[in-house]
Amino acid sequence: xxxxxxxxxxxxxxxxxxxxxxxxxxxxxxxxxxxxxxxxxxxxxxxxxxxxxxxxxxxxxxxxxxxxxxxxxxxxxxxxxxxxxxxxxxxxxxxxxxxxxxxxxxxxxxxxxxxxxxxxxxxxxxxxxxxxxxxxxxxxxxxxxxxxxxxxxxxxxxxxxxxxxxxxxxxxxxxxxxxxxxxxxxxxxxxxxxxxxxxxxxxxxxxxxxxxxxxxxxxxxxxxxxxxxxxxxxxxxxxxxxxxxxxxxxxxxxxxxxxx
Amino acid sequence: xxxxxxxxxxxxxxxxxxxxxxxxxxxxxxxxxxxxxxxxxxxxxxxxxxxxxxxxxxxxxxxxxxxxxxxxxxxxxxxxxxxxxxxxxxxxxxxxxxxxxxxxxxxxxxxxxxxxxxxxxxxxxxxxxxxxxxxxxxxxxxxxxxxxxxxxxxxxxxxxxxxxxxxxxxxxxxxxxxxxxxxxxxxxxxxxxxxxxxxxxxxxxxxxxxxxxxxxxxxxxxxxxxxxxxxxxxxxxxxxxxxxxxxxxxxxxxxxxxxxxxxxxxxxxxxxxxxxxxxxxxxxxxxxxxxxxxxxxxxxxxxxxxxxxxxxxxxxxxxxxxxxxxxxxxxxxxxxxxxxxxxxxxxxxxxxxxxxxxxxxxxxxxxxxxxxxxxxxxxxxxxxxxxxxxxxxxxxxxxxxxxxxxxxxxxxxxxxxxxxxxxxxxxxxxxxxx
Numbered sequence: 305x306x307x308x309x310x311x312x313x314x315x316x317x318x319x320x321x322x323x324x325x326x327x328x329x330x331x332x333x334x335x336x337x338x339x340x341x342x343x344x345x346x347x348x349x350x351x352x353x354x355x356x357x358x359x360x361x362x363x364x365x366x367x368x369x370x371x372x373x374x375x376x377x378x379x380x381x382x383x384x385x386x387x388x389x390x391x392x393x394x395x396x397x398x399x400x401x402x403x404x405x406x407x408x409x410x411x412x413x414x415x416x417x418x419x420x421x422x423x424x425x426x427x428x429x430x431x432x433x434x435x436x437x438x439x440x441x442x443x444x445x446x447x448x449x450x451x452x453x454x455x456x457x458x459x460x461x462x463x464x465x466x467x468x469x470x471x472x473x474x475x476x477x478x479x480x481x482x483x484x485x486x487x488x489x490x491x492x493x494x495x496x497x498x499x500x501x502x503x504x505x506x507x508x509x510x511x512x513x514x515x516x517x518x519x520x521x522x523x524x525x526x527x528x529x530x531x532x533x534x535x536x537x538x539x540x541x542x543x544x545x546x547x548x549x550x551x552x553x554x555x556x557x558x559x560x561x562x563x564x
Numbered sequence: 565x566x567x568x569x570x571x572x573x574x575x576x577x578x579x580x581x582x583x584x585x586x587x588x589x590x591x592x593x594x595x596x597x598x599x600x601x602x603x604x605x606x607x608x609x610x611x612x613x614x615x616x617x618x619x620x621x622x623x624x625x626x627x628x629x630x631x632x633x634x635x636x637x638x639x640x641x642x643x644x645x646x647x648x649x650x651x652x653x654x655x656x657x658x659x660x661x662x663x664x665x666x667x668x669x670x671x672x673x674x675x676x677x678x679x680x681x682x683x684x685x686x687x688x689x690x691x692x693x694x695x696x697x698x699x700x701x702x703x704x705x706x707x708x709x710x711x712x713x714x715x716x717x718x719x720x721x722x723x724x725x726x727x728x729x730x731x732x733x734x735x736x737x738x739x740x741x742x743x744x745x746x747x748x749x750x751x752x753x754x755x756x757x758x759x760x761x762x763x764x765x766x767x768x769x770x771x772x773x774x775x776x777x778x779x780x781x782x783x784x785x786x787x788x789x790x791x792x793x794x795x796x797x798x799x800x801x802x803x804x805x806x807x808x809x810x811x812x813x814x815x816x817x818x819x820x821x822x823x824x825x826x827x828x829x830x831x832x833x834x835x836x837x838x839x840x841x842x843x844x845x846x847x848x849x850x851x852x853x854x855x856x857x858x859x860x861x862x863x864x865x866x867x868x869x870x871x872x873x874x875x876x877x878x879x880x881x882x883x884x885x886x887x888x889x890x891x892x893x894x895x896x897x898x899x900x901x902x903x904x905x906x907x908x909x910x911x912x913x914x915x916x917x918x919x920x921x922x923x924x925x926x927x928x929x930x931x932x933x934x935x936x937x938x939x940x941x942x943x944x945x946x947x948x949x950x951x952x953x954x955x956x957x958x959x960x961x962x963x964x965x966x967x968x969x970x971x972x973x974x975x976x977x978x979x980x981x982x983x984x985x986x987x988x989x990x991x992x993x994x995x996x997x998x
Contacts, residue, residue: 416584418592429980429998430998436974437976451904456971460916460918460919
């Protein structure tokens, strides 16, 4: 970053003595633009000695996916994005038949159960109930008076969202794949932690009169940043980072303007 | 197994795997596990209409009686309940079993709307409040063959529809709503009289109770009515009481009616072609789309251009219909479900499907049934969710809050809701467990 051509040094106007037109002896002051010596790279030193990097929403050690970082001014944008309360999308993989103490497949085994009575229909019914209860929580924690016309109109458009602190809320769930004993869900949620999602998988197992553990949690979208914008490990170099920042700038600005 | 000579340590991966494979497998539900049918009740309990005696008379001295049950509470029943109806302070549950006991009732019994419930303290008198679902003895000719198809409850009378023995009516008959001649100064409390109605042009397939009148729909698509008619709710062309079920004419002559609905003093009927007919009270603009008069005593066709109507539900002051596409239209007066600004309308207004759970994620969600209480509405979606809205009279909406609900709100029920019956201040739902 320091090797890149830096900012051009500031120019200042100074009045310098120059030989006058009359010739020999007379000195005139001529205005000229001269670079300020204080801005010279040899005087100032390298431009960037430290970079302030902030992290967006937390991602577990066992989880994977999109992780947003902000650099410098981006930290302030991160706080603003956090106050927007945008949803995040996860792909959660689960396995029926086991129950462990930390809800994932690497924990200590608590119980094994049968699961051949589970069908995709039953799973979808449970998911519908989860969505229903979470919808109610959405409306309750949004701190809007239910008796106003405004609340009705927001509810019709589906724009009611808790704009303050709230427990984890799931706005939508969908079953992507179902092949006993494995299954995969797409979960859209707010204010959640990955452990909460694993607990949700465990509870789904309990509701279906069996047990389930979570094998995979992958964040596919964090607010406006999707997997397409994210940089994989092979692209963790300066060029790609700068390009990515440039691409996302517009999206972030529009989102912030829309919400705040 | 390790002997004492081997040191203990954290279990290696292989040991963990072996332990896991050796763990016993529990079975909670087999492949043929059936979904159980349950009944959930909620609302005002002091009339006994919820059927839970411990709400009214707690079984321990330190417990307080529960006046209102704000969220769904499971009611244990002996048989699978196929039909339920809520009246004004009482409930009827019916099962289509072939056993001798087919109908149970609970709640107010001051007019013997639950039949005669012999009091245990005094064998000659009956109970005025029934706190538990108690069997109603019907005078059936073939009790082990006849099945009860449907029950319906009005303000102080009830109707029981059987498959081969006609309709049984009991309760208050001061306006002839039980289909028998009005007897002056009849004392209805503690009465054993259950009247049987058989003379219709064909088999009766649906019975509906309004506040003080009764409607019968036959297989041929005709409608009969009896009871109070001062608002024209009997639809017979006059405003007097009728004590014998009489056929209705007007705009429904020759039309095959597939559903009738009423709860207050207004009535709606749906034909097989999707047209809506209405008669009765129109003080709240229920029939204002065809007439300015406040009472209509002949069925009139309501020319709504909302598509083919599948089901109609009539409340005290507001009406709702469900179209074939699964949209709900409401009109009338009161809390109609479109926010606090819509208080009355004479023309049906649609409730946006997004309020019933329709979204880009689940575009197949649509409303399957609509039901009406006196000032509440209930809608069942094809996903088995129950949405309620309207005036929250003594907690009858089941949302857990005591405030009125101005737009459809989900009721959390642990199961898939199959049917719901709405009353004045309580509701009963039939639910299938997951």
